[in-house]
Amino acid sequence: MTAYADLRAQLDALTTEAFRPELAEIDRLPTLDIARTMNAEDAAxxxxxxxxxxxxxxxxxxxxxxxxxxxxxxxxxxxxxxxxxxxxxxxxxxxxxxxxxxxxxxxxxxxxxxxxxxxxxxxxxxxxxxxxxxxxxxxxxxxxxxxxxxxxxxxxxxxxxxxxxxxxxxxxxxxxxxxxxxxxxxxxxxxxxxxxxxxxxxxxxxxxxxxxxxxxxxxxxxxLGKTYGNLMVDVRASNEKLRARSRRIVALATGAPDEEIEAALTATGGEVKDAILVILGEVDAPTAAGLLSSSQGHLRAALARTR
Structure with a gap:
């Protein structure tokens, strides 16, 4: 068997390479029908x-x-x-x-x-x-x-x-x-x-x-503790959209007023996880950083140590 024939045989055996005769004239269908067919495929x-x-x-x-x-x-x-x-x-x-x-x-x-x-x-x-x-x-x-x-x-x-x-x-x-x-x-x-x-x-x-x-x-x-519930508390605020998201995440996690959120984010250098711990744990920024470090970055574990 030639190298080409061997490769063809390998491809013929793969499910991902299989030919589907029922779709042999798909190019003749109306665009909406093709879209429906493709969407049905994706749904599987x-x-x-x-x-x-x-x-x-x-x-x-x-x-x-x-x-x-x-x-x-x-x-x-x-x-x-x-x-x-x-x-x-x-x-x-x-x-x-x-x-x-x-x-x-x-x-x-x-x-x-x-x-x-x-x-x-x-x-x-x-x-x-x-x-x-x-x-x-x-x-x-x-x-x-x-x-x-x-x-x-x-x-x-x-x-x-x-x-x-x-x-x-x-x-x-x-x-x-x-x-x-x-x-x-x-x-x-x-x-x-x-x-x-x-x-x-x-x-x-x-x-x-x-x-x-x-x-x-x-x-x-x-x-690895990169989230708190379904909140991305380790998000990096590298642009204005993400800075706004950071404030929103702290708000969702703590329910604190805007002034308290801004103060916590300022004190922690914009670190969302630290800011949440400052507010919920009622600790200062250096203490929050230390608690998170000793808890391997897991916010729930760090919070538990403030109570």
Whole structure:
């Protein structure tokens, strides 16, 4: 069998690459009918994610345990999967006040691959190994390989290299029995079925990956004390919109009048979590900072120590 024929056989076996003859004339349908068909396809994605919730939760608990000890969360993927990882990582600093080095997105081919395909990058396990070596991956870190097919060499190489270094590994794919899931300690396989456009895994598979990545980062941050209830108390007020959000969060958490909120935020240098503790715990800003530090940043635990 030639290399081309072998690759074709591999793709033919993937659910994400399957051809759907019932949609062979979709281009002849009215636009509204195409939109309805596509919307119905997308509606099936959450159920596919729900089927993997136990695996997702187990991965999150393991990630949070390592991050609590100073570890990092690293996503590694190619193409759409890589872009989704970079997107999720880039949202963590403004949302949870994480250091940019705490949650990292690696895409095969480097930053330029965010907008332009880099020839051959996704086919290189060696490139993944080099990217992880540059980060100095250790046993405290977690590497999440992301690949719709579950066979992308870059994602598999990242997981294999990370596991060899003692890091926690997660494999997120959209095909059952994937090589990626088999290579990782925690396999998450969200089987969304064939795409509306044959093999276009930026569609349902991309949506599924985005939903799972949302869970991995968000719930990990909840477990690390980055929220108070459903309030983003570690939000970084880097612009006027976020400064207004900071004031609103303190108001929702405390019910205090505007003057007291402004005074608390001023005293704490704009730190939302500290300001809430100043108001609810009736302590000064330095005491609030000390209580949060000794409570590993968990606001509920810090508040409990003021009573």
């Amino acid at each position: 994605v959450p159920a596919a994610v729900a089927a993997q919730l136990p695996q997702i939760a187990a991965a999150i608990d393991a990630i949070a345990a390592r991050m609590a000890r100073g570890g990092r969360l690293v996503y590694a993927g190619a193409g759409t999967a890589g872009r989704l990882g970079v997107l999720d990582a880039s949202e963590c600093p403004p949302t949870f006040n994480t250091d940019p080095a705490e949650v990292v997105g690696l895409i095969a081919g480097g930053p330029s691959a965010m907008v332009t395909a880099v020839e051959g990058a996704e086919d290189s396990k060696e490139l993944a190994e080099a990217d992880l070596a540059a980060l100095g991956i250790t046993e405290l870190d977690t590497v999440v390989g992301v690949s719709a097919s579950g066979r992308t060499p870059y994602a598999i190489g990242a997981v294999e290299s990370a596991r060899a270094r003692g890091a926690l590994t997660v494999g997120l794919s959209c095909n059952a029995g994937s090589a990626l899931a088999a290579a990782a300690e925690h396999g998450i396989e969200v089987v969304v079925g064939p795409e509306l456009l044959t093999g276009s895994t930026r569609l349902k598979a991309g949506t599924a990956q985005k939903l799972v990545l949302n869970m991995l980062s968000t719930i990990t941050m909840i477990r």
